[in-house]
Amino acid sequence: MNFALTDLLPVLPEIFVLLMLCVILILDLFLADDLRFISYGLTLLTLAGAAAITASTFSIMPVLAFSNMFVDDTLSDVLKLMLYGVVGTVLIYSRAYIQSRGLYRGEFFVLVLFAMLGMMVMISGSHFLTLYLGLELLSLSLYALVALQRDSKVATEAAMKYFVLGALASGMLLYGMSMIYGATGSLEVAKVAATLPNLNHLNTVLVFGLVFVIAGLAFKLGVVPFHMWLPDVYQGAPTAVTLFIGSAPKIAAFAFVMRLLIDGLGGLVADWQPMLALMALLSMAIGNITAIAQTNIKRMLAYSTISHMGFLLLGFLAGSENGYSSAMFYVVVYVLMSLAGFGMILLLSRAGFEADQLEDFKGLNRRSPWYAFLMLLVMVSMAGIPPTVGFYAKLSVLQAALQAGYLWLVVAAVLLSVIGAFYYLRIVKLMYFDEPTDTAPIQVHADMSVLISANGLAILALGILPQPLMALCANTIKNML
Amino acid sequence: MLLGMPLLSLVIWMPIFFGVAVLVTGDRNAFAARWLALIGATLSFAVTIPLYTQFDLASAGMQFVELAPWIETFKINYHLGVDGISVLFILLTSFTTVLAVIAGWKVIEKNVAQYMAAFLIMSGLMIGVFAALDAILFYVFWEAMLIPMFIVIGVWGGARRVYASIKFFLYTLLGSLLMLVAFIYLYLKSGSFEILQFHQLPLSLKEQVLIFLAFFTAFAVKVPMWPVHTWLPDAHVEAPTGGSVVLAAIMLKLGAYGFLRFSLPITPDGSHALTGFMITLSLIAVVYIGLVALVQTDMKKLIAYSSISHMGFVTLGFFIFSALGMEGALVQMISHGFISGAMFLCVGVMYDRVHSRNIADYGGVANKMPMFAAFFVLFAMANSGLPATSGFVGEFMVIMGAIKVNFWYAFLAASTLIFGAAYTLWMVKRVVFGAVGNDHVAHMQDISAREFLVLALLAVVVLAMGIYPKPFTEVMHASVNNLLAHVSVSKCGADCAW
Numbered sequence: 001m002n003f004a005l006t007d008l009l010p011v012l013p014e015i016f017v018l019l020m021l022c023v024i025l026i027l028d029l030f031l032a033d034d035l036r037f038i039s040y041g042l043t044l045l046t047l048a049g050a051a052a053i054t055a056s057t058f059s060i061m062p063v064l065a066f067s068n069m070f071v072d073d074t075l076s077d078v079l080k081l082m083l084y085g086v087v088g089t090v091l092i093y094s095r096a097y098i099q100s101r102g103l104y105r106g107e108f109f110v111l112v113l114f115a116m117l118g119m120m121v122m123i124s125g126s127h128f129l130t131l132y133l134g135l136e137l138l139s140l141s142l143y144a145l146v147a148l149q150r151d152s153k154v155a156t157e158a159a160m161k162y163f164v165l166g167a168l169a170s171g172m173l174l175y176g177m178s179m180i181y182g183a184t185g186s187l188e189v190a191k192v193a194a195t196l197p198n199l200n201h202l203n204t205v206l207v208f209g210l211v212f213v214i215a216g217l218a219f220k221l222g223v224v225p226f227h228m229w230l231p232d233v234y235q236g237a238p239t240a241v242t243l244f245i246g247s248a249p250k251i252a253a254f255a256f257v258m259r260l261l262i263d264g265l266g267g268l269v270a271d272w273q274p275m276l277a278l279m280a281l282l283s284m285a286i287g288n289i290t291a292i293a294q295t296n297i298k299r300m301l302a303y304s305t306i307s308h309m310g311f312l313l314l315g316f317l318a319g320s321e322n323g324y325s326s327a328m329f330y331v332v333v334y335v336l337m338s339l340a341g342f343g344m345i346l347l348l349s350r351a352g353f354e355a356d357q358l359e360d361f362k363g364l365n366r367r368s369p370w371y372a373f374l375m376l377l378v379m380v381s382m383a384g385i386p387p388t389v390g391f392y393a394k395l396s397v398l399q400a401a402l403q404a405g406y407l408w409l410v411v412a413a414v415l416l417s418v419i420g421a422f423y424y425l426r427i428v429k430l431m432y433f434d435e436p437t438d439t440a441p442i443q444v445h446a447d448m449s450v451l452i453s454a455n456g457l458a459i460l461a462l463g464i465l466p467q468p469l470m471a472l473c474a475n476t477i478k479n480m481l
Numbered sequence: 482m483l484l485g486m487p488l489l490s491l492v493i494w495m496p497i498f499f500g501v502a503v504l505v506t507g508d509r510n511a512f513a514a515r516w517l518a519l520i521g522a523t524l525s526f527a528v529t530i531p532l533y534t535q536f537d538l539a540s541a542g543m544q545f546v547e548l549a550p551w552i553e554t555f556k557i558n559y560h561l562g563v564d565g566i567s568v569l570f571i572l573l574t575s576f577t578t579v580l581a582v583i584a585g586w587k588v589i590e591k592n593v594a595q596y597m598a599a600f601l602i603m604s605g606l607m608i609g610v611f612a613a614l615d616a617i618l619f620y621v622f623w624e625a626m627l628i629p630m631f632i633v634i635g636v637w638g639g640a641r642r643v644y645a646s647i648k649f650f651l652y653t654l655l656g657s658l659l660m661l662v663a664f665i666y667l668y669l670k671s672g673s674f675e676i677l678q679f680h681q682l683p684l685s686l687k688e689q690v691l692i693f694l695a696f697f698t699a700f701a702v703k704v705p706m707w708p709v710h711t712w713l714p715d716a717h718v719e720a721p722t723g724g725s726v727v728l729a730a731i732m733l734k735l736g737a738y739g740f741l742r743f744s745l746p747i748t749p750d751g752s753h754a755l756t757g758f759m760i761t762l763s764l765i766a767v768v769y770i771g772l773v774a775l776v777q778t779d780m781k782k783l784i785a786y787s788s789i790s791h792m793g794f795v796t797l798g799f800f801i802f803s804a805l806g807m808e809g810a811l812v813q814m815i816s817h818g819f820i821s822g823a824m825f826l827c828v829g830v831m832y833d834r835v836h837s838r839n840i841a842d843y844g845g846v847a848n849k850m851p852m853f854a855a856f857f858v859l860f861a862m863a864n865s866g867l868p869a870t871s872g873f874v875g876e877f878m879v880i881m882g883a884i885k886v887n888f889w890y891a892f893l894a895a896s897t898l899i900f901g902a903a904y905t906l907w908m909v910k911r912v913v914f915g916a917v918g919n920d921h922v923a924h925m926q927d928i929s930a931r932e933f934l935v936l937a938l939l940a941v942v943v944l945a946m947g948i949y950p951k952p953f954t955e956v957m958h959a960s961v962n963n964l965l966a967h968v969s970v971s972k973c974g975a976d977c978a979w
Contacts, residue, residue: 422647
């Protein structure tokens with residue numbers, strides 16, 4: 001492996017994040033508790049700096065580095081820029097929450113940045129091992145984040161479950177990759193793709209490997225039947241961490257699927273398409289139906305995530321440019337909704353009160369019409385009802401799947417989304433139709449208030465004018481393929 | 482153009498703009514919210530009038546057209562336009578909104594601004610449904626209006642409001658999503674979401690029947706047709722008066738309008754193939770639901786069933802494929818908008834005083850409220866199809882159209898003149914006439930000037946339309962004939978085998 005200095009340019013954002021992360025790690029040791037805001041500020045600055053670097057090295061043409069292990073293309077730049085924004089939003093939403101729970105410490109910021117670094121590597125990996133490395137960095141940081149609240153039993157349990165199942169899934173993924181290596185003789189995404197047409201597609205080793213890779217991916221996305229960890233982790237983790245797990249990693253997971261499955265194993269589309277179709281159907285069914293029975297809103301949103309990931313698969317399984325850009329649009333929209341949804345739980349919580357029960361949303365319209373309205377937008381958007389952007393997300397994946405000829409799946413998807421609408425409406429019902437049980441005034445920092453309002457309004461604004469975001473996704477995918 | 486904005490856009494966005502403005506005034510200042518809402522609703526009605534006065538009667542095409550690209554990725558356009566079929570409903574919508582605002586003037590004390598805003602926003606969205614010429618634009622308006630209605634029923638409704646509101650929402654959503662799948666299918670075939678292009682798209686008979694059924698789930702739920710009507714009595718009974726008025730006067734018409742704009746022209750062969758099915762369902766609605774209405778003890782429920790029965794007439798008129806039947810159905814839709822709105826307002830007037838919807842809790846209201854009784858009897862007569870009221874015109878035209886197709890259709894449909902009269906007048910007899918029933922009735926005050934204004938406006942329209950319906954029918958002639966000509970041409974070409 002030859003090293004060239006030019007290899008460093010595409011990796012500059014990652015290097016910068018890593019450097020800053022070390023600075024924060026060391027600096028934080030010397031900070032008194034009341035100066036912790038310096039670590040917080042530095043973390044946000046890191047994001048801004050990384051964004052500036054990524055934007056200034058924005059590349060239309062893909063640039064490969066480190067012997068084709070790493071790629072810097074439009075997809076990676078666009079997704080990384082989104083990632084910084086999402087992580088920044090997570091930090092701002094979380095501040096009050098982690099302050100009141102003793103989590104406002106250097107570890108939190110460092111782990112979040114490590115996780116983000118892992119995601120950046122996932123987004124830019126063009127080699128199975130790089131992708132795996134990024135995934136593991138992300139996963140290990142997340143396990144630690146979930147367990148960060150040491151004295152919480154549920155959090156520890158969730159972390160343990162997450163770790164054990166996550167390790168299993170990583171093992172499966174790695175095993176599948178080794179099979180593919182055996183069949184194709186390479187781990188480089190481009191080379192694997194180039195070798196595939198020469199192979200008999202009924203090649204047992206290859207398809208066997210594919211199944212394991214898909215199982216690993218399905219675990220990370222949280223689609224049925226590899227979804228078991230998700231509700232427990234979402235519910236058990238501190239809400240700030242749930243917000244993080246529920247948002248940013250979905251962007252990375254999208255990129256991961258694009259690199260591995262579409263770029264690398266796109267030649268096997270006929271093999272993975274039915275698998276994805278089945279997983280999509282099961283996810284939408286089990287996610288939506290089980291969510292109805294939940295009383296904890298974090299758990300309910302976890303099941304809702306499962307069903308959303310099922311919808312996301314509809315875009316992937318179309319196996320067309322149209323389908324991938326729909327999937328990208330879906331992911332971005334989902335992250336936006338997820339941020340606002342978990343953000344509202346954080347907003348209603350305070351010291352000693354988690355606001356994670358459905359009941360806690362009762363009568364919100366009486367307590368604060370504005371926040372009730374924002375939550376209404378989030379719920380309506382998650383249910384896929386216009387004029388919110390969630391509708392267009394569903395519309396685009398549905399048309400992609402229908403174009404691929406999956407009429408039965410599309411019909412099943414819309415019928416299941418009616419079931420989904422029920423539990424989203426229940427939140428609206430609690431907020432608007434019921435009297436409040438919790439009458440404490442809602443205290444929100446100005447930064448969070450402004451940001452969550454912008455977040456909620458973005459859901460509406462993008463619902464009225466979705467074209468810019470759709471065009472961005474379409475162009476990004478077009479550039480990549 | 483008016484106020485620098487294209488007319489249809491203005492008509493759609495003005496009430497929504499005022500709705501948002503009312504929301505911003507907040508619930509603390511109920512006085513300002515009420516007046517702002519009234520001004521908004523009245524102005525919004527005023528700007529719809531040029532749609533009628535400037536309407537070109539000779540043209541069957543779309544008028545006041547606006548076209549701008551909206552979502553280029555899927556070739557979705559912001560495409561608006563009205564023809565003779567839709568224009569009257571836009572006027573009906575904005576007129577009804579004014580009534581709904583006045584009807585909620587005093588009664589609504591909780592969250593006044595949110596209530597008024599919901600109606601204004603809903604008005605804009607419903608007008609959007611009638612004016613949209615792009616399927617996705619149509620769908621956006623169609624679905625978006627569910628949210629304010631859901632909240633109106635759920636927040637200001639009666640005892641079982643939660644059940645009714647969720648049932649209303651899910652029922653409608655289920656139907657609409659299948660319609661969305663049909664839209665996507667048509668988009669993939671035609672390359673755009675333009676409704677007028679869908680009209681020209683050749684489709685095999687099999688495709689047409691499936692698409693027809695997808696549309697059917699959406700529109701039949703909304704109309705509502707038997708047997709998917711069960712959400713309506715619940716929603717009507719639990720909704721506040723204004724909500725019931727808007728539901729009955731406009732939302733039900735949206736479903737029927739959908740048949741004319743989508744089902745018939747997009748799938749003409751499918752429509753012909755399923756005519757028997759549609760006529761059967763319509764006649765069941767007319768006869769069976771009419772009998773169901775007869776045994777109701779709750780006034781609102783009775784009117785709700787009467788609405789379903791009357792809407793059966795509308796779908797019957799569409800599917801006999803004659804100009805007389807179709808125009809009759811359209812007249813019936815508009816007339817029913819006024820009459821059912823008036824009936825619900827009348828019940829609302831009594832409910833505000835006695836807080837009961839049960840027929841048994843009344844009796845001899847005429848003794849205490851003579852002026853109100855006069856209105857109530859007039860609207861009841863109109864509801865049962867008395868000549869010289871608007872209720873007669875539509876029913877008569879549909880029966881005339883039906884008798885040319887099949888005597889028994891007309892015979893069964895005409896039975897409504899008996900059943901309708903029976904359930905409506907029997908209710909009126911028990912509520913209005915006789916000796917004063919109880920203490921509550923004895924303390925009833927006759928209608929206030931505000932209530933008088935609302936009912937008088939409606940009475941004038943109902944009578945005018947019954948005596949001289951030409952201003953209403955002449956608008957729709959060209960478009961109806963054009964639609965019938967279009968529907969009579971087969972679209973399936975070589976694939977007409979099932």
